[in-house]
Amino acid sequence: MNEKPRVSNPDRLSGVRYNLYATLLDGFQNMLDARSIWAEYWGNSDIPKLTEDEFVEQQRKDFIDRINRVPFDRIPADRGTAFNEVVDCLILGQKSEKMIIESDRQAGTINAFYNGRNYTFPTSVSREFAAYYKGSVPQVYTHAVLPTIYGDVMLYGYIDELMPASVHDIKTTGKYSAGKFKNHWQHIVYPFCLNQNGNKVADFEYNILLINERRDGASYETFTEYYAYDADADIPRLTRHVESIIEFLEENRGIISDKKIFNLHESNQ
Structure with missing residues (x-):
């Protein structure tokens, strides 16, 4: 069941220059944080799967593939x-x-x-x-326009579970430490979209299932990260991040095959 909130200002849609889904912002953040991610996972390894520079390049390639919607397994x-x-x-x-x-x-x-x-x-x-999540609506589509110095950007995505007063995103992971998702962007993008459409929701939770794989079977632990949306602080941060993504997109426009991100379709490419 997908419920689509109303668009706060439909007239702005015709001026949208870029379309970005919420988790694409996370992918860009992962690319920016590639060296610290490598250090966390392989910094103490004598034989890392990839060298630091190889991992940085892999993160960049993964982000380009994600933009181009390349299937992955x-x-x-x-x-x-x-x-x-x-x-x-x-x-x-x-x-x-x-x-x-x-x-x-x-x-x-x-x-x-x-x-x-x-x-x-x-x-x-x-x-x-x-x-x-009793009383929630699963997989709620939301979207809103974010003005930037490069033009209007449509942000969109699916909320895993929407409660009357909070937004929830379910995460599964094989490794967890406190604040793992602090640098992610769903806890800003989804409340931003909801609020722009008149749905005043500020509370956001990442509900995390840690799956510890072992030879004798898996064990499971649950964690929660809480975030509160603050428009005054979060919208400027969101805008800067989106503008950085746009700069990357324009620098790499020649290798981006999915033109929908530029709000272009076959009829107007």
């Missing part, structure tokens, strides 16, 4: 998608249209078959998440 991303879908189906009490989801009562697990793989989650954990 990544287990962590698919696992997160599968868990989101399990939770949404439990909330709505309906079957999935995206994947096969089956409950194994004897094992106490829920299996989600997605992109050729099976992802298993404890029924208790899945129900814990679903119960927490």
